[in-house]
Amino acid sequence: MQITLVDANLTISASNLLSATLRTDLVPVPTSLEFTVQDTEALKKALVLGAKVTVGEFGATFSLIKVMPLKTQTVKDDRRVGGIACVAIPEGCNRLIQAVDNAVILDQSSFNAAYRASGAKISLGSDLPLPEFICLKGSMPTQRLALYMQQEAAVMAFRNGKIGAYKIDALFKQEVAQKFDPSAVVWFNSDKLENMNKASYVSVDDDGATILGDGDTVSSQKIIQKAGLTSRQLKNMNKVLIQRGTILRPLTTTIQAGDLLEIESKNYIVLTAAHLVNTGALGGATATASKFWIGSL
Structure with missing residues (x-):
């Protein structure tokens, strides 16, 4: 997983990258990046709040919202060996995870307008009408957006390099991204859990x-x-999209949340896709895998 620090024009080498998880969901901020690197002078200088980050050809530019040093008791070359843990979300979405300073009240508008009015500095790639949107002062935009998404039977997804609003029914009408054998799925069979989620x-x-x-x-x-x-x-x-099972596969970054999968002639939506890379740069096992949480109506 090639992670590049845009401002510093620096690509994190495999020897310095410890782990990385690229995640997509069907939520108001539908993608995020978490990664940990070795604590070097160059990376310590480049990894600051607000720094821009890209991941290979994923198509999104992320902005760091959390940078946390991780120290160990091991000393090498007169320096304590440690790491830097980072969390990033799409650039322009930072204000969506902060309480608004002023009330946002829209009538006969759209999700794109609600995004922009809540402080986002991006435009949605796919939009849907929104009869009303109210986010009072001190409220979290993501929570209000999630509420109105539920009222419109819609989700947010990162697709074709942009965040967009999509009807749940429309997701089931798209082309199947990939077919899986039922044996590849760890199925959830619990009426009680289903009733709790609905x-x-x-x-x-x-x-x-x-x-x-x-x-x-x-x-x-x-x-x-x-x-x-x-x-x-x-x-x-x-x-409501109810979780039906999980799929663990070798690293497959082409499948993201919102994609349609076919399993034994039945269609399922990817609710969450998490792509993990562990390099083992400081010892331990290496791992490259993708995990998908799938659901249906």
Whole structure:
């Protein structure tokens, strides 16, 4: 996994890289990078908060939001051997993980407009209409975006080099990225866990008497009342991607969250994709692997 520090024009060598995890999810900030390097003078100078980082041909430029020194008791060449642990998110998304200073209230807008109004300095590659968006002063934009994504039965995904908003139904209509044998999957078979992750949402209409929403639930499933939502929004909130299993494969960075997989003639969406590299530069085992969490409606 080739990691380059853009500002310093420095590529982290395999001898200095200890571990790296490139991750994609279906959340408001849908990709992140975590890596640990050896504590050298050049890297210590280059790895500062806000520094720009790229990963091979992944297509995203990341910005460091966490830089933490890791010290050991080993001494080499009169210096304590240690590392530097870093976390980075896509450049321009930093304000989305900070509480807003002013209220953001939009009407008949879009997810792209909500992103920009919340402080993001990027434009979405794929957009969807958004009837309203409210993020009060002191609220976290990512939490509010996640709420409205659920009301629109939508997810955020990093695709084709850009963050975009996508309908859940649209993800199942795309071309299959790859087919897997069922033996490659560690399946989750638990009705209790599924019921914990799914709920039915209801509301009361303006007349104060009509109940809106789907009351078709099992006895162990939650029913949650939400005020001020339409039947369409309540129906969307009932549409949930439930985790069905995990797949562990050799490093396969071509598969990302949001991709469609086919397993025994059934389609599943990649909920999370984590690509791991352990170089063993300071000893220990090396590893290169990808793990996918898959789900369906």
